[in-house]
Amino acid sequence: MENFKAKFVEEATEHINDLESALLLLEKNSTDKALIERVFRAMHSLKGGGAMFGFEKISEFTHHLETVYDLVRNEEMEISENMLNLTLAAVDHLKLLLNEDISESEETEQQHYKLIEDITKLISEKESKSDNNENLPESAIEKTGNQPIKTYFIHFEPSEEIFNNGTNPLYLLDELNSLGESVAIPHLNKIPELNKLNPQKCYTYWEVFLATSEDINTITDVFIFVEEECTLEIQHLSDHNLLKNDAFVAKTREIRKSGKDIGITELQNFIKTISTNTRQLQKKQTNSKTTSKAKENAISSIRVSSDKLDHLMNLVSELVTTQARLSLFAEEEGNPELVMIAENVQKLSRQLRDNAFSIVLIPIENMLTRFQRLVRDLSSELKKEVTFITEGAETELDKTIIENLADPLMHILRNSLDHGIEKASEREKHGKPRQGKIVLKAFYSGASVHIKISDDGAGIDTDRLREKAIHKGLISADIQLSKKELLDLIFIPGFSTTEKITDVSGRGVGMDVVRRKISDIRGEVEVDSTIGAGTTITIKLPLTLSIIDGLLVRITDTHYVIPLSAVDKIFAVEHNKLVNTFNNLVILEEEQVPFYYLREEFGLPENTAETEQVVVVRYEEKRIGLTVDEVVGEYQAVLKPLGKYYKEQEIISGATILGDGTIALVLDTNKAIKQFSKQNIITEEITND
Amino acid sequence: MTKNEENKINSYLSFKLGEETFAANVGKVLNILEMVKITKVPKAPAYMKGVINLRGTVLPLVDTRVKFGMSETEYTANTCILVLDIDMDNDTVQVGALVDSVQEVLELNDKEILPPPSIGSKYKSEFIEGMARSNDQFIMILNMDMIFSTDELAMLRDTTSEQEEQLAEESEEAEK
Numbered sequence: 001m002e003n004f005k006a007k008f009v010e011e012a013t014e015h016i017n018d019l020e021s022a023l024l025l026l027e028k029n030s031t032d033k034a035l036i037e038r039v040f041r042a043m044h045s046l047k048g049g050g051a052m053f054g055f056e057k058i059s060e061f062t063h064h065l066e067t068v069y070d071l072v073r074n075e076e077m078e079i080s081e082n083m084l085n086l087t088l089a090a091v092d093h094l095k096l097l098l099n100e101d102i103s104e105s106e107e108t109e110q111q112h113y114k115l116i117e118d119i120t121k122l123i124s125e126k127e128s129k130s131d132n133n134e135n136l137p138e139s140a141i142e143k144t145g146n147q148p149i150k151t152y153f154i155h156f157e158p159s160e161e162i163f164n165n166g167t168n169p170l171y172l173l174d175e176l177n178s179l180g181e182s183v184a185i186p187h188l189n190k191i192p193e194l195n196k197l198n199p200q201k202c203y204t205y206w207e208v209f210l211a212t213s214e215d216i217n218t219i220t221d222v223f224i225f226v227e228e229e230c231t232l233e234i235q236h237l238s239d240h241n242l243l244k245n246d247a248f249v250a251k252t253r254e255i256r257k258s259g260k261d262i263g264i265t266e267l268q269n270f271i272k273t274i275s276t277n278t279r280q281l282q283k284k285q286t287n288s289k290t291t292s293k294a295k296e297n298a299i300s301s302i303r304v305s306s307d308k309l310d311h312l313m314n315l316v317s318e319l320v321t322t323q324a325r326l327s328l329f330a331e332e333e334g335n336p337e338l339v340m341i342a343e344n345v346q347k348l349s350r351q352l353r354d355n356a357f358s359i360v361l362i363p364i365e366n367m368l369t370r371f372q373r374l375v376r377d378l379s380s381e382l383k384k385e386v387t388f389i390t391e392g393a394e395t396e397l398d399k400t401i402i403e404n405l406a407d408p409l410m411h412i413l414r415n416s417l418d419h420g421i422e423k424a425s426e427r428e429k430h431g432k433p434r435q436g437k438i439v440l441k442a443f444y445s446g447a448s449v450h451i452k453i454s455d456d457g458a459g460i461d462t463d464r465l466r467e468k469a470i471h472k473g474l475i476s477a478d479i480q481l482s483k484k485e486l487l488d489l490i491f492i493p494g495f496s497t498t499e500k501i502t503d504v505s506g507r508g509v510g511m512d513v514v515r516r517k518i519s520d521i522r523g524e525v526e527v528d529s530t531i532g533a534g535t536t537i538t539i540k541l542p543l544t545l546s547i548i549d550g551l552l553v554r555i556t557d558t559h560y561v562i563p564l565s566a567v568d569k570i571f572a573v574e575h576n577k578l579v580n581t582f583n584n585l586v587i588l589e590e591e592q593v594p595f596y597y598l599r600e601e602f603g604l605p606e607n608t609a610e611t612e613q614v615v616v617v618r619y620e621e622k623r624i625g626l627t628v629d630e631v632v633g634e635y636q637a638v639l640k641p642l643g644k645y646y647k648e649q650e651i652i653s654g655a656t657i658l659g660d661g662t663i664a665l666v667l668d669t670n671k672a673i674k675q676f677s678k679q680n681i682i683t684e685e686i687t688n689d
Numbered sequence: 690m691t692k693n694e695e696n697k698i699n700s701y702l703s704f705k706l707g708e709e710t711f712a713a714n715v716g717k718v719l720n721i722l723e724m725v726k727i728t729k730v731p732k733a734p735a736y737m738k739g740v741i742n743l744r745g746t747v748l749p750l751v752d753t754r755v756k757f758g759m760s761e762t763e764y765t766a767n768t769c770i771l772v773l774d775i776d777m778d779n780d781t782v783q784v785g786a787l788v789d790s791v792q793e794v795l796e797l798n799d800k801e802i803l804p805p806p807s808i809g810s811k812y813k814s815e816f817i818e819g820m821a822r823s824n825d826q827f828i829m830i831l832n833m834d835m836i837f838s839t840d841e842l843a844m845l846r847d848t849t850s851e852q853e854e855q856l857a858e859e860s861e862e863a864e865k
Contacts, residue, residue, distance in 0.1 A: 318745060558728055602731035642730070642740065644782055645749035649733055655740055655747045663728040663742050 008053040009098055010303075015042045015049075016098070020091050021369040023084060024376065030079040040069050046094070048225055051171065057112065058097045063178075064119045065090055070218070071123070083122060088373070090115055149180065149213050151242040153267070155233040157205035162229045164200070173206060175222045180212025181243050185256045209252060211241040238271055306399065309360050316349075316356045317546055317638040321657055323349045324636070328659035353547065361396035361543070364442050364451070367406050368393055371413055375438065378417045385424050385435040386417060392442035397449055401541055404521045405451075408514040412453050412537050413438065415510065420457030420535055430532065432456065448565070449543060454536040460529040462486040469495070487527045491515045522653060524670070550656075552635035552664060553615065553628040556604055559664035560628070561637045561656055566669045568616040568623055570631055575610050578627055586614065586625060595625030596676045617669045624673055637666060651675055697799045701821075703792040703828055704771065706754050710828045712795060712821070713771070717833045719783065720772035721791055724764055735761070738787060743772065750785040751837065757812075762787045777838040784837055795828070797821050802830060 019042040026035045043066045050059035065087060071077035093115055096108050154176070158169050173184050184206050191203040210219065216234055223232055242248040251270060323345050330342035368390050375388040397405070421427075421436035428434055441452045462483055469475045469489050489495055493512040511525075518525050522542050529535040542548070550561035551570075571588050578586060578597060585592045595614060599607055607629055614625040637656035646652065651672035652665045701712040720743075727739040727750060736755040740747050750770065754762045762768060767790035775782050802819035818830045 321745065604731075640747045642747060643749050644777060644780075645737060645751070645784060646730055646733060646740075649730055651732060652730055655728070657742055657745060657747070661742055662726055663740050663747060665728065665730060665740075 005053050008049050008055070012046055012049060012055075012058070012098055013095075015046050016091060016094050017369060018042045019046075020088070020373060023087055023091065024369070024372050026079060027081075027084050027376070036069065036073050036079075040066065040073055043069060044221055044224065051175070052166070052225070055097065058094060061090070061094065061097065061112065061116065064116055064123075067123055068119060070214075074215075086115070086118055086122065088377075090119070148239060149211050149241040150239050151237045152210045152212070152216065152219060153233075153235045153237045154208040154210060154219065155205075155231070155235075156208065156223070157231040158202050158226065159229045159231075160201040160203065162202050162226060165226075165229065167226055167229070169202065169204075169206070169226075172222055172226065173208065176208060176210055176219070179214050179218065179222070180210055181241070182208055182210040182212075183243060183249075183252050184208045185252065207255075209237070209243060211243045237267070242271070309399075312356055313360060313546060316353050319349050320353055320547065320636060321638050321659075324659040325661075326659075357398075357543075357547075358396075360399050362399050362402060363394050363396050364402060364405075365393040367402060367409070368440070370406065371409065371440065374410060374413060375417065378414065379421075382417060383423070384417065384421050386421055387435055387437050389437065389439045390441075391439065395442035395444065395449055397541060398543065398546075401521050401523075404517060405539075405541070408517045408525075408539075409440075409451070409453070411510065411514050413440075416453065416455040416457065416535065420455040420459075422458050445540075449541045451539040451541065452536055453539075454534060456534040459531040459534055460487060460490070460527070461531055462529075465489050487529060490527060491525070522668075546639055548637050548639060548666070550635050550637045550666065551615065552632040552658075553613070554630040554632060555598055555602065555628050559632070559658060559662065561635060561664050561666045562615060562617065562626070562669060563666070564634065566617045566619075568618055571614045571616065571625075572611050573614050573627075575607065575612055578612060578614075579606065588614070588616065588625070591623075593623055593625050595627060596673065597627050599627070599629075601672075601676055617673075619670060619673045626669070626672075635664075637664070639666060698796050699799070701795045701797055701828075701830060702771075703795055703823070704769070704788040705790045705792060706757055706788060707759055710792065710826060712828045712830045713773070713833050714818075714830075715794060717773050717775075718771050719774055722770040722772060722785070724768050724770065738762075741770070741785060743783075743785070746783075748772065748783060748785045750787060753786045753788055756836065762789065765789070767791075773833055773837060775837045776834045786837070795821070795823055797830075805829075 019039060022035050022038045022042065026032065026039065029035065043062045047059050047062040047066060050056070050062065068077070068083065068087075072079055093108075093111055097112075156169070156172070158167075162169060173182075176182055176184075185208070187205050187207065188203075190205065191197065197203075212219070216236065219234055220232075223230065248271070251267075323342075327342045327346055330338045333339075372388055372390075375386060379386040416438050421438070422430070422432075424434040427436065436455065436457060438453065438455045441454075443450055443452075465486050466475075466481070466489075469486075469492075470477050472495065474489065474492055474495065475481070490511045491514075495510075495512070511527075515525050518539055518541075524540045526538045526540075527535065528538070548561075549564040551564055551567050553560050553562060569588075573586060573588075578595070584594055584596070586595050587593070593614075593616060599605065607627075609629065613628050613631045615628060615631065616623050616625050618624075635656075635658075639654040639656060641654055642649065642652060651668055653668040653671075654666045655663050656666060658664050700715040702715050702718050703710055703712040705711075722741075722743075725741050727741055729739040730737065733739075736752050738750040738752045741750055742748075752762050754760065769788055769791045770785045771788055771791070773784050773786055775784055802821050805814045805817040805819055812829070816832055816835050818832045821828045821830060
């Protein structure tokens with residue numbers, strides 16, 4: 001059962017997300033029938049599942065919500081802003097209810113009843129406008145306006161195997177009863193003798209008379225989960241509440257006593273005699289339309305637990321490592337057949353690797369709903385008018401990256417809304433449209449993914465940044481900084497530019513946390529801003545975290561891997577050209593290139609070889625050389641973390657195991673160069689043309 | 690030895706650093722390895738010796754002698770690596786600890802373990818779980834979690850100790 005519960009929670013989360021995104025879309029297009037249908041469907045699945053797995057609160061709660069949207073669906077009510085706000089609040093509440101620990105707390109309980117109250121108020125508001133039907137029986141709590149009460153005949157015969165799904169048919173009858181007034185007649189004539197009876201099978205079937213104001217679709221919805229496991233017939237008997245008719249009630253008692261199946265023709269004749277208003281019976285109806293559509297969607301993908309995926313990725317990584325070993329061994333052995341096999345294995349494992357990677361890539365779309373919601377809620381809270389536009393939502397990233405990206409992105413968006421976009425009146429003064437605009441754009445760029453968040457707000461005042469940094473003692477007053485360097489100040493811990501601390505952002509734990517979190521997933525953040533025109537924040541991310549293409553190099557007896565994406569060119573340079581320079585510049589292809597002598601930076605003895613290799617890497621806009629003893633070649637590195645003990649060593653982003661079992665360290669060239677440049681103050685301007 | 694409620698028996702692995710004998714609860718020791726090739730990590734503190742390949746995973750290696758304020762380990766045939774399970778920030782991490790030699794597994798009764806001396810020790814008391822006597826020598830039972838989860842270098846220096854000056858010098862050197 002616990003298993004089913006977990007499954008339900010997982011599915012319910014999906015339904016809730018779907019519900020949320022549908023609601024947000026509905027806000028823009030409140031008459032879209034398909035959307036209303038989607039909202040309704042999500043609610044209904046939640047309700048049904050909730051009842052089945054013991055989340056009574058969810059089921060009860062969604063039931064109320066459903067009533068509202070049923071009215072909308074039947075065009076008896078129009079979508080109002082109030083209604084959407086309430087529903088979104090309800091969606092948040094549903095998320096809480098899913099967590100059993102929280103759902104028990106008093107706070108949640110209070111919220112629960114408050115929301116239910118609000119919802120019923122919403123319904124009754126609508127109701128007070130419409131005429132009440134006099135004949136409504138007391139048991140029908142959700143009076144749904146002026147719809148007349150009709151009587152239906154339902155023949156429900158579950159298949160013998162229905163218990164295997166954990167379905168209790170009695171719950172379904174209860175649900176029917178909640179729609180209105182009902183009389184259920186169980187038929188026991190199929191039950192075999194005791195010695196032949198299998199307790200795991202269902203032999204009983206029911207015939208139900210239901211008087212309700214709901215339409216036939218709602219009744220079919222009750223059986224939505226068991227559709228395939230039962231014979232279901234729903235027939236419209238009368239436009240009146242027959243259960244109020246004494247003669248009819250007497251007849252049902254008679255039928256119950258006799259235990260015989262109700263002959264529908266006989267019944268019809270009977271109704272004709274008791275009712276003056278009988279109409280031709282409607283043909284059997286099914287509402288398979290919506291459900292079959294949902295099924296089509298499900299088949300194109302399967303659900304796999306992320307643990308399994310992680311395990312698969314680990315295995316693939318191990319395979320790539322082992323394959324490197326095999327290739328090395330085959331080469332040393334010199335057996336042509338073995339070499340051929342090794343090459344085949346290499347090809348296959350490469351394909352397998354690419355394939356496995358594409359599995360764990362998920363589109364960033366998955367987290368965008370959350371942001372849409374955030375922008376919507378915040379802009380109304382801050383009383384600003386903002387449109388949020390997303391582009392490239394189909395761009396895919398490693399799921400671990402996406403998981404770690406949500407918080408920083410949320411923070412950036414908050415900043416844009418709070419500090420970036422101005423109030424509508426202010427915007428008009430500056431000749432901008434009243435409505436602010438935030439654009440989130442994701443796209444591929446080489447081996448990385450860029451995410452750009454730009455707003456057309458006030459922009460960042462670099463002069464004020466400078467003043468503030470001086471005031472806080474972060475920079476000295478006489479230092480000259482470029483615009484980029486000034487903007488970079490916002491990433492320094494404890495730096496926050498708004499004077500007023502708001503609830504939304506600006507607690508001084510802002511952009512530095514963003515930068516740290518992004519760099520945890522090997523990404524980079526850059527900021528660009530023009531006063532009056534807006535701010536753009538660019539996040540550059542690697543496609544995946546576990547394998548990189550690198551250049552294997554050697555310094556003394558240690559191997560290093562330099563990410564190939566950073567490498568520009570490799571040169572062989574004479575030793576004395578490198579050691580006897582005082583400004584650390586070397587001329588390569590008639591260009592002056594600054595370089596770092598890695599042995600010196602790492603505190604190792606000077607190399608005595610006559611020629612050394614200079615690997616030129618790109619760093620920001622410049623080209624910078626790094627000297628190494630030897631360039632071994634290209635290498636696919638399976639990244640392994642160095643662990644907590646080396647968390648201070650930023651210049652090494654990880655390690656990888658080489659074919660012969662030794663460890664190579666993966667060099668983070670950006671961080672390394674940044675660190676070196678802080679140590680050796682370069683006074684001369686770097687010219688680069 | 691009999692096992693009962695009052696006299697709980699625990700096993701400890703004793704090892705040597707220089708002339709001194711220490712012991713760690715065997716529950717903390719996953720493995721004892723012979724010396725393997727160490728890959729040095731540049732710009733790391735002196736007590737972080739580097740990383741080694743432990744069956745496909747990257748294991749950080751600590752020079753226990755440097756952590757304890759002694760000179761760097763010189764590799765001999767007896768030099769060993771203890772693979773330890775360390776509780777660190779609500780997480781379990783594995784770390785290798787270089788020791789000069791591994792002695793034996795001692796079974797010690799709770800009664801045989803004496804509280805750590807409060808004065809006169811050159812090591813901070815919170816890192817020592819207790820003292821025990823075996824074969825006429827004192828063995829210091831260490832709290833491995835405490836020792837290997839802090840990044841302090843001169844942590845085992847007691848400020849009241851007479852050797853303070855000398856040790857301070859040593860640690861300064863090590864920090865370079």
